[in-house]
Amino acid sequence: MRLLPPILALALHAAAGFALAENISLRLGYEEGRSGLHFAPQYAERGAFGLSPDMGAEAHGEKWRVVAKDAKGNIVHQVNVRSGRDWVAESFDPHSGHITHAQKVTQRSGLFEVSLPFDARVASVEVLPQVKGNQLAATPLHRMDRNALQQLLNKSLSRKNLAASASATTVYESGPAAGRMDYVFIGDGYTAAEMSKWRSDAKKIIDGFLADPLFAANKGKINVRRVDVVSNQSGVDEIDKGIYKDTALDGEFGCYNIERLLCVNNSKTINTVASVLAPDQRDVLIVVSNSTRYGGSGGQVATLSMHASSIEVALHEIGHTAFALADEYDYGTCNSASEPSEGNVSRVSSRSVKWGSQIAANTAVPTQAGQYANGTVGVFQGGQYCRAGKYRPTENSRMRTLGYPWHAVNESLVAKVFAKYAGSTPPGGTTTSKTQSGSLSNGGIAYAPSATPGYIQSGAGTINLKLSGPANADFELALYKSGSNGWLKVASSTGPTSSETISYNAAAGYYYIEVKSYSGSGTYTLNYSYPTPK
Structure with a gap:
């Protein structure tokens, strides 16, 4: 029997469910100061969980490239992960579903996680800024040698029982976490006396999530989990009304001075979920706040309230958070200087556009709004905050106006993301x-x-x-x-x-x-x- 190279063997054994403890999950804090970015390792654990899927050098948003090297400086493993620092804060009209505010914001501090192989060859781990193409930056933003990694593992193990009091329940499971995209719904602003209300609210949200045609069609590629955590007070901060609540995840309406924007403390959220779920069981985090006020947000952690229309906000934001889809509306600050990295917007107005293979021969290009049934793939003017100079694939989709279908181009882009998870079923038949x-x-x-x-x-x-x-x-x-x-x-x-x-x-x-x-x-x-x- 010929043995595989160690990293390949480890990844295969982990995915097949063997009890090997050869991967490491790192949780790193970051903070941007006057002298640049500073990283602070916060937690590490070792186990047979899956590796972080690579987001690709050309994927949406700022990325960090995390590299494991051997003692000679050779690359053992590398992966692109989203930093989660930059995102667009959005608010929508609950009646029409149209965008009412879009503002780019930068999170100056926070956490990110990455899972890597940790066999005997790994001598160090580096975090590097993403540069053009597949090139590596010469100077890492942060570096940890094996001794530092082992010390972090020991320190994390000693304080594991000090994690926040939370519990996790698997609501829907289609297969092993290493081969699925795992969605986690966490309640915020629910007191101990309201845990039954939270479980009822979570069921409503999760049922609505799974009923969406996109997720219903991909149920075999996802797992859904619920995390219960008790807050000291019921509700959510409402800054504009002078209401402040002591909640587990610091939920607040009106963050960044946007009335309908609902934010939470991302670091608290990640730490809470990580205390009860393995690294490969928490791919997409969605916080549900105990409020009927309308709103939500995307970014590293998606949020929504219990308003009747908030599920639509959540689905749109998951389009960003989980699938790196661009906004297709034309409201906001336009930047058409370069071709967008996202697959559902482009500067190209001809059939050579990136989704050109999905445009029917009898569809005119560029494509005029109102000339074809909505969902027809073409090249429609306006998208990603630009009224002109950028184009979208359909007249109106969920990434433009809430309540509309995803449509074919976005659905195909979602399928590519699911395919990054080892157990997911690629499209194309049997x-x-x-x-x-x-x-x-x-x-x-x-x-x-x-x-x-x-x-x-x-x-x-x-x-x-x-x-x-x-x-x-x-x-x-x-x-x-x-x-x-x-x-x-x-x-x-x-x-x-x-x-x-x-x-x-x-x-x-x-x-x-x-x-x-x-x-x-x-x-x-x-x-x-x-x-x-x-």
Whole structure:
């Protein structure tokens, strides 16, 4: 049996549910002062939870790149995570659903979390600013060597029982947390005597959330959890009315001087949830405040109240928080200097726009509002705070006006985010097909998939592999499956050429592919398909 490189093996074992304690979750505080950003490690834990999904260098918003290195400075693992510092504070009219205020705000201090491999090779972890493309900044914003990481682990373990008093309940579970996007709903402003009210309120919100067509269609890719925490007083701060309440998460209306903006203390929220849920069980945090006043917010932590229309605010804000969708309305401060990184807005007004493949041949481009049924994909003028110079894919979606559908382009972007989670089911029917190309030196080995997490989750059925390479080389092909005793080779093809095929009747599980040069070198192409897991 050939062993995988340590990091790949760790990720695979963690996803398959093996009890390995080889990953580390770090919680880092940050504060922006006169001399720049300062980081303060606050908590660490070690366990068999999943790794943080990579947000991609070109994804929406400011990101930090967190890099684990070995003793020689070689990169062992790296991941882009959203900083959560910059976001747009929004308020909407509860009757029309139209935007009434949009203001960019910067959070000067807060927390962020990241989960990384922590095998014996990891000698340090660095936080670097994201620069253009995949380049790494020369100077890290923060660095911790292994001794510092171990000291943080020891310190965190000693104070684990001092965490805030909270409890967690799994409301809906479709699979292991490492392979799902986990949504956590937390109550704020509910006293001990109001816990039954909170559970009833949470059910209303969660039922409304799961009834939305987008989430109903993706129930197999999500888990939903509820966190109960007791507040000393009932309600929420209402600054404009001079009302102040002592609540667990410091909920307040009127933050940033915006009447309908509902904010909480993000650091308290993260620490509270982290005290009762593992790192891979808390992907998206949503706080529900015990108030019927209309409002909510997005950002690192989404919020909503118990107003009858607040679920619509929450769905819009989750579009930002979970899926990095841009606002499609044209209210606010316009900046059209560069092409937006988000997939649902663009400066391009022709069919070469990033969603061009979804535009029907008989739809005019640019597309005039009122000429087609709403939901028709085209290139409509106005979006991301600009009346002109930026375009959106449909006339009106939930990212423009509350109460409207998400529509096709946003739905496809959401599917790509779900696909970052190992257990999620990619779109496209019952079979997933992929192609990987590369090169091998004489005696060299390559693994597929080469991208993180380095394995596939297959449903039961036939896995088909087809390898092609140079005429003067002998390449071999093998398929491995994760089992209770580790990784075992379950099929191979070792003919005298570089063209090999495998058709394997697979049980549902985790697999990876090995391409090996027995002799010779050159480029190869591997086509493989497998049953999409249910």
